Amino acid sequence: MSFTAYTPASVPAPPAGRREWTALAVLLLPCLLVSMDVSVLYFAVPFLTAELEPSSVQQLWILDVYGFVLAGLLITMGALGDRIGRRRLLLSGALLFGLASALAAYARSAEMLIAARALLGVGGATLMPSTLALIRNLFHDAKQRGKAVAIWSVATTGGIAIGPVLSGVLLEHFWWGSVFLINAPAMVLLLVCGPLLLPEFKNPAAGRFDLPGSLLSLLTMLPIVYGIKETARNGLAAPPVIALVVGLLAGAAFVHRQRTARHPMLDLELFRHRGFSVSVLMNLLAMFAVVGCAVFFTQYLQTVRGMSPLEAALWNLLPTLAVGGMAPMATVLAQKMDRAYVIALGFTVAAGGFVWLSWLEPGSALWYVLVGSSVYASGLVMVMSLGNELAIGVAPPERAGSASAVLESGTELGGALGMAILGSIGSAVYRGRMDDALPAGLPSGTADAVRETLAGAAAVAGHLPGRVGGALLTAARSAFMDGLQTAVLGAAGVMVLGAVLAVALLRGLRTTGAEGEGGDASDEATATALSTTPGPAAAPGSVS
Numbered sequence: 001m002s003f004t005a006y007t008p009a010s011v012p013a014p015p016a017g018r019r020e021w022t023a024l025a026v027l028l029l030p031c032l033l034v035s036m037d038v039s040v041l042y043f044a045v046p047f048l049t050a051e052l053e054p055s056s057v058q059q060l061w062i063l064d065v066y067g068f069v070l071a072g073l074l075i076t077m078g079a080l081g082d083r084i085g086r087r088r089l090l091l092s093g094a095l096l097f098g099l100a101s102a103l104a105a106y107a108r109s110a111e112m113l114i115a116a117r118a119l120l121g122v123g124g125a126t127l128m129p130s131t132l133a134l135i136r137n138l139f140h141d142a143k144q145r146g147k148a149v150a151i152w153s154v155a156t157t158g159g160i161a162i163g164p165v166l167s168g169v170l171l172e173h174f175w176w177g178s179v180f181l182i183n184a185p186a187m188v189l190l191l192v193c194g195p196l197l198l199p200e201f202k203n204p205a206a207g208r209f210d211l212p213g214s215l216l217s218l219l220t221m222l223p224i225v226y227g228i229k230e231t232a233r234n235g236l237a238a239p240p241v242i243a244l245v246v247g248l249l250a251g252a253a254f255v256h257r258q259r260t261a262r263h264p265m266l267d268l269e270l271f272r273h274r275g276f277s278v279s280v281l282m283n284l285l286a287m288f289a290v291v292g293c294a295v296f297f298t299q300y301l302q303t304v305r306g307m308s309p310l311e312a313a314l315w316n317l318l319p320t321l322a323v324g325g326m327a328p329m330a331t332v333l334a335q336k337m338d339r340a341y342v343i344a345l346g347f348t349v350a351a352g353g354f355v356w357l358s359w360l361e362p363g364s365a366l367w368y369v370l371v372g373s374s375v376y377a378s379g380l381v382m383v384m385s386l387g388n389e390l391a392i393g394v395a396p397p398e399r400a401g402s403a404s405a406v407l408e409s410g411t412e413l414g415g416a417l418g419m420a421i422l423g424s425i426g427s428a429v430y431r432g433r434m435d436d437a438l439p440a441g442l443p444s445g446t447a448d449a450v451r452e453t454l455a456g457a458a459a460v461a462g463h464l465p466g467r468v469g470g471a472l473l474t475a476a477r478s479a480f481m482d483g484l485q486t487a488v489l490g491a492a493g494v495m496v497l498g499a500v501l502a503v504a505l506l507r508g509l510r511t512t513g514a515e516g517e518g519g520d521a522s523d524e525a526t527a528t529a530l531s532t533t534p535g536p537a538a539a540p541g542s543v544s
Contacts, residue, residue, distance in 0.1 A: 027198075
């Protein structure tokens with residue numbers, strides 16, 4: 001099977017109307033909820049722990065299993081949607097997501113909650129690639145599609161910031177299960193409106209589903225994401241290293257399978273188009289910085305500035321709200337100049353924000369943190385919005401499900417790498433500073449806790465006499481700030497690298513259907529015979 005990038009027909013595509021934009025609003029519901037479920041448990045853990053009494057290992061699985069399953073199944077679900085229909089997969093996933101939410105809300109044991117969270121991960125893996133692929137089918141005009149993808153990007157990133165705030169508000173008035181039950185009404189709305197507003201689309205030439213390839217993709221992503229996160233949490237140890245080795249071996253087997261299978265799950269020829277492959281890389285670098293630094297700023301607000309979790313979540317929400325217009329602005333700029341320079345500008349802006357935050361001190365004004373966070377978030381929203389739109393635009397419409405799944409997998413992997421690498425850098429600096437700053441007179445057995453984390457040092461300081469405890473907390477906060485400053489400088493360096501790569505690899509990329517390049521221009525009919533709305537015949541690119 002070979003891939004020729006999508007080339008649009010010469011007939012102008014009809015612009016999207018009210019129905020398509022209403023359908024986009026419906027598609028934003030699962031985007032928000034899936035991304036919110038990544039962070040919605042942050043405040044609920046103490047409440048569910050008191051009722052379900054999970055062990056420490058079970059508590060970690062309650063938090064992590066959703067992301068593990070989601071990352072492991074994205075490619076599988078993207079390919080499945082191309083075969084059975086993206087609307088069908090979206091609605092099936094919405095039903096599963098709603099039922100799993102109810103199961104999680106009324107869980108009566110830790111095991112039951114872990115199982116429900118795993119099912120939520122399965123449902124989330126069906127929803128994310130389906131929404132982006134359906135946008136490809138709803139908006140045939142390149143300019144309108146760019147705006148739609150920009151809105152989708154803002155909703156996806158905004159959900160992660162909204163999750164802790166919504167969780168905190170619900171827990172003020174209801175029981176911990178309410179953080180899951182809030183998903184059910186939105187899923188019901190999607191199930192009602194989806195069949196009325198969303199067209200069906202599937203690839204009639206996709207062939208049989210590649211079950212061995214699906215299992216290999218799961219065996220690739222799950223161990224790799226698990227290994228990276230465990231290494232970030234506990235350092236190098238045998239289990240995460242073995243998991244990484246297993247994942248890499250499975251990945252090699254997956255690539256071989258996709259090259260030789262008669263009906264591969266993922267067309268590797270997509271990666272030969274630089275518009276697609278570079279977009280995946282740009283998204284990975286952006287999420288590397290976002291996730292890798294987020295944990296430091298959360299700890300800064302709570303442990304250094306002494307904010308409550310809800311207060312910290314509310315302040316964290318402000319930069320997200322402030323940058324909401326950056327994605328549409330990036331789309332407009334990309335229509336007037338080479339998008340390579342716009343993406344490079346986004347990376348440069350993000351680098352400036354991280355450099356600004358490298359001068360952050362324990363006593364810095366709150367506005368200083370918010371300005372720096374807003375600046376780097378603005379730049380990264382520009383990068384990810386244009387990356388998503390470019391990758392979906394150059395992929396043939398019939399491969400949009402697989403293409404969006406690869407994009408989402410790249411962001412998951414980038415986030416895990418950022419947490420592992422930047423988190424490890426910051427932790428190493430903190431431990432090094434604390435080794436030289438431990439005050440005399442610490443109780444026996446507390447030195448390790450003090451060296452490990454700022455939270456551990458704060459807990460020990462709280463049990464020490466005033467002057468000794470104050471000295472320990474001051475030293476720990478200073479060491480933490482050194483680690484934060486080093487981590488954000490590392491993120492700034494990655495952003496500079498991203499800017500250079502964007503110009504070097506994307507400059508001059510034509511997206512109007514030139515030979516060897518993708519078509520950002522309109523593909524005037526992507527609905528198949530299964531489409532619920534009449535339209536002109538499909539005009540896909542050459543796929544044989």
